[in-house]
Amino acid sequence: MKQSKAFIPTLKEVPADAVIPSHILMIRAGMVKMLSAGIYSFLPLGYKVIKQITEIIREEIDAIGGQEFHLPALNPREIWEETGRVEAFGDTMFHIKNRDYVLAPTHEEIMTFHAKGILKSYKELPQIWYQIQTKFRNEARPRSGVIRGRQFLMKDAYSFDKSFEDLDVSYEKHNKAYRKIFDRCGIKYFVVGASSGAMGGSKSEEFMVRSDAGEDTVAHCEKCGYAANIEVAQSVIESVPRHEESKEIYEISTPNVKSIDELCDFLKIDERETAKSRVYICNDEPVLALISGNEEINETKLEAVLGAPVRPGRPEELKEISGADAGSIGPIGFKHRIIADLRLKDGNNLYSGANKNDFHIGGIDLKRDVPNIEYFDLRSVESGETCIRCGEKLEVFKAIELGHIFKLGTRYSEAMGANFLDVNGKDHPLVMGSYGIGVERVLACYIEQHYDDKGIIWEGELKPFDLHIVSLNIKNEDVRRESNKLYDELTAKGYSVLFDDRANVQAGFKFNDADLIGVPLQIVVGDRGLKENSVEVKIRKSGERTKVNLDEIYSKIEDLVKEAG
RNA sequence: CGGGGUGUGGCGCAGCCCGGUAGCGCGCUUCGUUCGGGACGAAGAGGCCGUAGGUUCAAAUCCUAUCACCCCGACCA
Incomplete structure (x- = not known):
């Protein structure tokens, strides 16, 4: 991708409305642009990363037998009435003014609708159905950029099983798949067990990322992995002492x-x-x-x-x-x-x-x-208190919910009459699970965990490009020739390359743009180096730069790409 | 929904208190010079000051209403 033709509108100044690092950097790096509160356009660079995230999700969900759907966002209101969720969502659900439709805030009802009457036999079970699509929620207060928006991209999967034992299996598959997905995305996360309460489900777990921009407060033990929402978290604390002698009142x-x-x-x-x-x-x-x-x-x-x-x-x-x-x-x-x-x-x-x-x-x-x-137990756990599980110190902090896996049970299948026949020809409601991932949150959380004062630092599978060729003074014939040659050959070798071939852009400007965009490896081509038949390779993460002779550039790049991921 | 704040060119902001017809930096266009960490000079383009009313000879500035956006909280998964 030649930068002279690419639409990557970078910004030097910090946008007034952005507060948290990921939001600021996504705007500054030209990845997103706000259209209205909580409504964002993904520009080509941002969308490129989004597509890579969804691809990882697809691979891992497909690997556990998931089948991808494409479902309508526009839903007849009555289907949501069947499960009582028009009222449950209340003002959070968008209603269409000139027809009796709502904009889907999630898709349990629609998936259940498709299962109803079609998944008729236990022989067809289990099924795992998913989609990666835009959801709409009329959030009272969108915030933190893409982290809480009024429309957002979500992967949601639903499992249909013949029994609660089988649901356990489907649930466990998702649990493992989710860990693979977030590991592949390079995100440091932890899992919080949540009692799902009145929803009739038996178990749910949340995949969380530590962040000041988070909306949940959790207690977490680094050592043993104990994690709990502050609303239910416990710690070992010393009771007040009981003295030998009780004084009189x-x-x-x-x-x-x-x-x-x-x-x-x-x-x-x-x-x-x-x-x-x-x-x-x-x-x-x-x-x-x-x-x-x-x-x-x-x-x-x-x-x-x-x-x-x-x-x-x-x-x-x-x-x-x-x-x-x-x-x-x-x-x-x-x-x-x-x-x-x-x-x-x-x-x-x-x-x-x-x-x-x-x-x-x-x-x-x-x-x-x-x-x-x-x-x-009436008090809130505080940082530094002792973990009830392992005795180490707990930390209390804010976190963002990235994903949620949930044993739904039969709440939706019963309400909508989605039944199947068992071996004995007897009717049962499908036993369901639901599993969500906030796709844009994955992107935002990655950036929250990978940036410095210069910009984003990409590594691993989410990187938008493998290499960034930064050509200084491309009007110089040698620079132009060598940069183009590098670009063509590296591209031919299968690397994804961003090529800053912009004329009339100062060196410092290009360096700063490159650091802001954050491609893991920068190849700096300038006339100064070319006089010695060399270019400079900079590792974005460490800032380390090495002069590399053009004769060995391809093998060196191969090594560095492997190393830097 | 409660509290606080902000709307002035693409971006960041000043001007508002004390009304007199809009300015700075960045970016953009053209020419020239420069060319390894956000260059320099010259010449330009671009804003009915969020919107609607009102006060006034005169409103970015004062008054009223309304809308939008941000932050804290409530709510929500």
């Missing part, structure tokens, strides 16, 4: 002391000697949640414990419920349900609010003084 005047910090300051005590109170309303009933010191209650865990949504009590309600305002509430004399974080289990000699403004109580023994207390 006593009231302390604590004027204007509201926060735990203020309380510790005022009484010259450690935060572990305190129990913080938060009042939540659940099913219109107040619940007092106690947590050690200044830790935060994890509301998702709380909701799981209580089995219903919660909301923090409003300031004006608190006095009515407890007799005091926030900052002076505590378990002693609290008339409603009391639950506490495990860390506080059987703690004694604790300080907490007195349910009387400007007073706290000391000498609290939860075992003695709060007999109805219940203990649960």
Whole structure:
């Protein structure tokens, strides 16, 4: 590809609207251009990489028996009514104004529609069907470039099995295929097990990539691979000590002391000697949640414990419920349900609010003084805490969900009546799995993990080109002749080559463009080197440059391509 | 949806407070010089200042409405 003819509109300046590295670099390298919020055009360079990603996905899904479909994005609304998902998606689903169609946000219903009445016998199972197509979701807030868009390219596969045991097999095939796909893409990822909850599915796992631009917070153990969403993550933590001797309860005047910090300051005590109170309303009933010191209650865990949504009590309600305002509430004399974080289990000699403004109580023994207390895991895991599985340190960080494999079960087949006949001629709903990959996210995540201050650094299978010939001063006849010769021969040898043959572009400009685009190997052809019959080969990743005699350039390139991938 | 911010040439921005008919850098066109890490000179092209109303002799600038985009949060997979 000759750059003088290629449409690769690189940008020197950082676009005002882009914030995260991958977004900035994709725009600057001329890979994408935004059309509207969350809607991007892929320009030739970006699309080239996208095609390579989808090719890897195709190979690996085909290898486990997948068959590719091409499905409509425009769907009759009624098919989505059958499974109740028009309501479930709500405003996230795009509706067509002048006909009763919706734009498909995913394709469970459509695949199930095709299975229905056609996959009639257990003999035809299992099937793995997939597609790589654009999905539409009316995201309230698109962000981070291509990572959360209103339309996005997704590979989604669906498996159809005759039993849950067979589903396990299909699921495991995808699990392995996904690892191969992301490994081949050169992405560092980890797998988070997620309990799939109310969807009726039994198991789901998310393939995640660490990134500040992520929308999920996870706890991860580098050593043993334990990974969990912060909403369910656990760690080994020390409970507050139970002292030999339990003191008697006593009231302390604590004027204007509201926060735990203020309380510790005022009484010259450690935060572990305190129990913080938060009042939540659940099913219109107040619940007092106690947590050690200044830790935060994890509301998702709380909701799981209580089995219903919660909301923090409003300031004006608190006095009515407890007799005091926030900052002076505590378990002693609290008339409603009391639950506490495990860390506080059987703690004694604790300080907490007195349910009387400007007073706290000391000498609290939860075992003695709060007999109805219940203990649960209510706190969020924090970085540096101990892994429950291997004892190493956990890290807590943001992550992007790249892929999701999910045992659906019969939710869709039952709702839509997609049944098959077993050996005995008996009707059963197809047992389904669904497996998604955000294709553009793969690209964005790759860049998030492979860049420096100059630009993108391509390696491995995703690289848009093997080689970048950078010809300095192509008006010089020797340079022109040798560059063209190199370009023709390297292309003939089967390398994909980007050739910066632009006249009237300064050397520095070309170097910077080449670093920005990030092809792994640059071959710099200039008259200076040609006088010694040599060109310079630069490895983009290390910045290392070597003079190579033209006589041995092809063998050298062969070695370097192998090395640099 | 709540909070904050921004809309001025292809890109990045100044001008707005204090109204007087639009400017800078990059990019683009032509010519010349240059030519190994984003060159230099000269001459050009390109904007009804997001949109719609209003105030005023006069609006990029003041007022109102509206739209778009970005960030934080909520929501979502």
